[in-house]
Amino acid sequence: MRLTVAQALLRFLANQWSERDGVERRLIAGVFGIFGHGNVAGIGQALAERGAGTGDALPYYLARNEQAMVHTAVGYARTLDRLSTFACTTSIGPGATNLVTGAALATINRIPVLLLPGDVFATRVANPVLQELEDPRSFDVSVNDALRPVSRFFDRINRPEQLPSALLAAMRVLTDPAETGAVTLALPQDVQAEAWDWPEELFARRVWHVARPVPEPAALERARTLLRSSRRPLIVAGGGVIYSGACAELAEFAEEYGVPVAETQAGKGSLRHDHPCNVGAIGHTGTAAANTLAREADLVIGIGTRYSDFTTASRTLFGQARFLNVNVAAFDAAKHAGTMLVADAREALRVLGPDGWRAAWTFERQERAVLEGFTQAVVLDAVNDAVGEDGVVVNAAGSMPGDLHRAWRAAGPHSYHVEYGYSCMGYEIAGGLGVKLAAPEREVFVLVGDGSYLMMAQEIATAVQEGVKLIVVLVDNHGFASIGGLSEAVGAQRLGTAYRARGASGGLDGELLPVDLAANAASLGADVLRAGDRAELVSALVKAREATRTTVVYVRPEPGSGVGASAWWDVPVAEVAENPEAREARVRYEEAKREQRIYL
Numbered sequence: 064m065r066l067t068v069a070q071a072l073l074r075f076l077a078n079q080w081s082e083r084d085g086v087e088r089r090l091i092a093g094v095f096g097i098f099g100h101g102n103v104a105g106i107g108q109a110l111a112e113r114g115a116g117t118g119d120a121l122p123y124y125l126a127r128n129e130q131a132m133v134h135t136a137v138g139y140a141r142t143l144d145r146l147s148t149f150a151c152t153t154s155i156g157p158g159a160t161n162l163v164t165g166a167a168l169a170t171i172n173r174i175p176v177l178l179l180p181g182d183v184f185a186t187r188v189a190n191p192v193l194q195e196l197e198d199p200r201s202f203d204v205s206v207n208d209a210l211r212p213v214s215r216f217f218d219r220i221n222r223p224e225q226l227p228s229a230l231l232a233a234m235r236v237l238t239d240p241a242e243t244g245a246v247t248l249a250l251p252q253d254v255q256a257e258a259w260d261w262p263e264e265l266f267a268r269r270v271w272h273v274a275r276p277v278p279e280p281a282a283l284e285r286a287r288t289l290l291r292s293s294r295r296p297l298i299v300a301g302g303g304v305i306y307s308g309a310c311a312e313l314a315e316f317a318e319e320y321g322v323p324v325a326e327t328q329a330g331k332g333s334l335r336h337d338h339p340c341n342v343g344a345i346g347h348t349g350t351a352a353a354n355t356l357a358r359e360a361d362l363v364i365g366i367g368t369r370y371s372d373f374t375t376a377s378r379t380l381f382g383q384a385r386f387l388n389v390n391v392a393a394f395d396a397a398k399h400a401g402t403m404l405v406a407d408a409r410e411a412l413r414v415l416g417p418d419g420w421r422a423a424w425t426f427e428r429q430e431r432a433v434l435e436g437f438t439q440a441v442v443l444d445a446v447n448d449a450v451g452e453d454g455v456v457v458n459a460a461g462s463m464p465g466d467l468h469r470a471w472r473a474a475g476p477h478s479y480h481v482e483y484g485y486s487c488m489g490y491e492i493a494g495g496l497g498v499k500l501a502a503p504e505r506e507v508f509v510l511v512g513d514g515s516y517l518m519m520a521q522e523i524a525t526a527v528q529e530g531v532k533l534i535v536v537l538v539d540n541h542g543f544a545s546i547g548g549l550s551e552a553v554g555a556q557r558l559g560t561a562y563r564a565r566g567a568s569g570g571l572d573g574e575l576l577p578v579d580l581a582a583n584a585a586s587l588g589a590d591v592l593r594a595g596d597r598a599e600l601v602s603a604l605v606k607a608r609e610a611t612r613t614t615v616v617y618v619r620p621e622p623g624s625g626v627g628a629s630a631w632w633d634v635p636v637a638e639v640a641e642n643p644e645a646r647e648a649r650v651r652y653e654e655a656k657r658e659q660r661i662y663l
């Protein structure tokens with residue numbers, strides 16, 4: 064079949080399916096893109112010719128920023144437990160490098176996305192082409208090489224014949240639960256438009272079976288022996304529990320063996336918030352209940368977690384515990400010198416429990432905090448009520464992830480979507496769009512700080528374009544509450560963390576900026592509601608739920624929600640300093656640092 068490389072690529076993608084537990088879905092649900100000279104004649108022409116979105120052709124979505132479209136793909140894929148995602152097409156140069164942050168986010172969170180950046184001419188006859196990086200030492204380097212370290216698979220298609228094997232490799236990585244992340248196929252602009260005679264079999268319907276590896280018998284025996292010797296076990300549930308669909312099995316295991324379950328950010332919602340075994344969030348932003356157990360546990364059973372520093376309180380949290388790690392990736396299962404059980408979380412939980420064994424300790428759950436005034440904690444509590452049983456909350460960076468992790472009452476595994484692998488400012492609205500595309504029947508509540516909003520609000524226009532309804536709760540506190548607090552704690556005096564004009568002293572300590580983010584949201588096409596206290600917020604959220612259009616609820620809570628941390632986080636403090644706050648912070652730092660262990 065004679066087609067261009069771009070035409071063949073799209074025809075191939077439209078025929079790829081994922082399968083798990085007998086359910087087949089389109090692996091690539093559509094193509095997000097922004098056109099430029101590096102993809103308009105190749106991918107752009109191919110999409111138009113196939114009648115994007117009609118018949119069996121992939122739908123095309125115009126985004127506003129290339130980074131944002133990767134976030135949207137991540138939000139979508141995470142909501143669908145990594146069984147379906149989007150492709151992202153870009154021009155060459157800045158369009159391509161805008162993908163880098165999104166790719167890093169996808170790979171760090173282990174979420175599949177397919178990136179199709181344009182690349183400079185393979186033939187090089189016309190070089191340097193507009194936006195080409197010239198490397199005097201090597202002519203085969205382009206800016207797209209910046210995507211290599213953040214991609215789980217990277218290939219550059221310099222010849223049409225290279226396409227089929229690259230496509231098969233790309234699909235395998237996207238659907239491998241242990242390896243998945245950003246997959247990049249760089250497409251030189253001349254090659255995209257080049258024709259070739261393709262074998263028909265390339266375009267046959269192809270099903271990629273997403274594996275559920277079962278535990279190796281000997282490893283399972285080792286795990287059971289370890290469990291039998293434990294009296295005070297604690298489960299740390301990570302995102303892998305949710306992606307594997309292992310929540311019911313986790314609940315059964317915890318109930319049957321009397322094991323408390325603490326949750327990471329990605330794992331939050333593994334158990335309902337009111338499940339008797341759920342002791343809440345773990346780590347730096349964890350509950351006192353969970354962290355007390357973590358300090359006393361003799362065995363930590365990590366399931367589908369990569370043990371980030373927030374989870375381990377920078378390796379100060381787990382007193383003398385040993386580790387049993389259930390993970391589909393050996394890399395994560397091996398962490399903290401743990402006993403490795405390389406397996407799918409659901410498969411492992413079904414067979415893991417030893418007969419007759421039961422934990423020999425009691426545990427308490429976290430009490431709800433008392434809420435007064437119109438603090439951020441009150442805002443989040445009101446949004447929590449509005450999200451209810453069927454909604455989803457989306458967030459990523461700033462002071463909210465910590466407050467959400469600790470206090471949010473999650474109704475289930477897909478109701479809590481906080482991106483905290485990369486904690487990327489700007490993920491919120493773009494990621495929320497992906498969540499809504501994956502779960503159109505659910506109300507999606509995007510919580511976004513003013514800092515994050517100013518970095519990446521433009522996908523509101525994309526939501527409006529698609530007639531996709533988001534509820535965006537915009538929390539304006541004139542700058543970086545999170546980093547402001549951190550700055551003060553490490554003796555950096557809150558420098559540059561408030562949105563203020565340059566003042567008379569020459570510093571950024573003048574008037575609050577006259578920036579109207581609510582007006583900005585309205586200008587992007589959203590309906591906007593302002594709320595000044597809890598009662599107004601509650602009624603605005605009711606209106607927003609009833610609305611059919613994307614609605615932004617704008618709030619300015621009182622400063623200082625101050626939930627406080629119950630475990631440490633390692634952020635280095637200046638070893639020498641003139642200001643006394645920094646010197647005091649260093650003393651505290653060195654004290655805390657002594658608690659830090661290498662778990663062996």
Ligand SMILES: Cc1ncc(C[n+]2csc(CCOP(=O)(O)OP(=O)(O)O)c2C)c(N)n1
Pocket residue numbers: 460461462463485486487488489511512513514515516540542543544545546
């Ligand atoms: C892209 C990116 N740049 C910088 C940071 C570092 N950072 C983390 S939180 C934060 C401030 C966030 O401000 P805002 O969204 O207003 O939330 P707030 O802290 O006020 O709750 C910054 C700068 C980040 N996480 N992501």
Ligand SMILES: [Mg+2]
Pocket residue numbers: 461512513514538539540541542543544
């Ligand atoms: Mg802020």
